[in-house]
Amino acid sequence: xxxxxxxxxxxxxxxxxxxxxxxxxxxxxxxxxxxxxxxxxxxxxxxxxxxxxxxxxxxxxxxxxxxxxxxxxxxxxxxxxxxxxxxxxxxxxxxxxxxxxxxxxxxxxxxxxxxxxxxxxxxxxxxxxxxxxxxxxxxxxxxxxxxxxxxxxxxxxxxxxxxxxxxxxxxxxxxxxxxxxxxxxxxxxxxxxxxxxxxxxxxxxxxxxxxxxxxxxxxxxxxxxxxxxxxxxx
Ligand SMILES: Nc1ncnc2c1ncn2[C@@H]1O[C@H](COP(=O)(O)OP(=O)(O)O)[C@@H](O)[C@H]1O
Ligand SMILES: [Mg+2]
Numbered sequence: 642x643x644x645x646x647x648x649x650x651x652x653x654x655x656x657x658x659x660x661x662x663x664x665x666x667x668x669x670x671x672x673x674x675x676x677x678x679x680x681x682x683x684x685x686x687x688x689x690x691x692x693x694x695x696x697x698x699x700x701x702x703x704x705x706x707x708x709x710x711x712x713x714x715x716x717x718x719x720x721x722x723x724x725x726x727x728x729x730x731x732x733x734x735x736x737x738x739x740x741x742x743x744x745x746x747x748x749x750x751x752x753x754x755x756x757x758x759x760x761x762x763x764x765x766x767x768x769x770x771x772x773x774x775x776x777x778x779x780x781x782x783x784x785x786x787x788x789x790x791x792x793x794x795x796x797x798x799x800x801x802x803x804x805x806x807x808x809x810x811x812x813x814x815x816x817x818x819x820x821x822x823x824x825x826x827x828x829x830x831x832x833x834x835x836x837x838x839x840x841x842x843x844x845x846x847x848x849x850x851x852x853x854x855x856x857x858x859x860x861x862x863x864x865x866x867x868x869x870x871x872x873x874x875x
Contacts, residue, residue: 650815663694665701668775672702675774678740679704680750687736689729689770707770709762716758716795721810725791726768727786727816730756733771734782734819748779749821756785757792786822787830788838792816796831797857797866803864810865828869831861 644661656667680691691704718726720807737743737751753760754776762770794809795801814824839854 648867662706664691664704664706665697665699666704667701668700672775674742675777677742678737678774680776681740682736685736687733690774691770691772694817704772704872707772709764709770710816710871711752711762711772712758714759716798718758718793720809722763722766722768723793723809723813724816725807726761726789728818729768729771729812730786730789731817731819734785736780740779743779746779749781750779751777752780752782753777754780754785754788756789777862781821782819783816783822783830785828786814786817787834790827790858791831791861793836797853797860799860804867807865807868825869828861828866832866834859835861 642681646658646665649657649659649664655734658665672763676693679690682690683692694703694734695706733753734750738749740751740756743749743751747783751772753771753775756771760769760771762772764770790796790810790813794813795808796806807816811824814827815820835854839851839858842848842850842854
């Protein structure tokens with residue numbers, strides 16, 4: 642008997658189901674770069690990403706299912722969870738420095754570009770898996786780390802004390818541990834990343850997402866960026 646299909650929730654974009662030990666994702670477009678990336682990661686021994694298994698009879702992408710818990714809508718991560726998330730992102734980036742497209746274009750790494758808790762698999766409360774590589778492209782460590790700082794720490798959520806958020810950010814960046822990513826650089830990059838995300842949502846008519854990004858950006862400018870880069874105008 643064929644395995645039953647179980648809907649998986651958490652994503653905004655693709656209809657995703659689990660079939661046995663595989664995940665099937667219905668999407669259109671050219672994902673050859675992503676599939677080459679997953680093969681590259683497997684060859685490098687990076688075990689935290691799914692493997693691409695080809696397409697099924699319905700034309701859906703088939704990936705290995707990563708066992709664990711996906712923290713959809715969760716936040717409030719502990720220092721050790723944040724450090725593990727940052728180290729996993731670092732290990733992913735390090736595994737991509739010799740990806741052919743990175744070498745050919747003189748890039749630094751491949752960016753996941755959407756590495757949020759929702760695109761993470763946790764085992765025993767520790768981030769151990771990365772999923773949803775649709776947006777992966779060559780780029781800068783700083784660009785990718787900045788987005789993960791925003792989303793893993795929930796910058797913009799008003800209940801957090803700004804000083805505590807700055808402490809958690811320093812902790813996240815220290816765990817990533819690369820000279821190209823300092824708190825000064827991350828805080829300079831954050832508003833650009835948030836504005837870019839707002840623009841992306843606006844182009845797709847996603848009003849709620851636009852408002853959320855803008856609210857996050859304004860909180861970040863006031864409480865994080867201005868702290869590292871005072872403008873001297875007050
Ligand atoms: N390889 C995988 N292993 C385990 N769960 C997965 C895997 N791929 C997707 N999922 C689950 O399906 C949800 C949606 O998948 P995702 O690839 O993020 O799609 P979307 O592009 O819609 O965001 C995820 O939040 C996760 O719960
Ligand atoms: Mg997703």
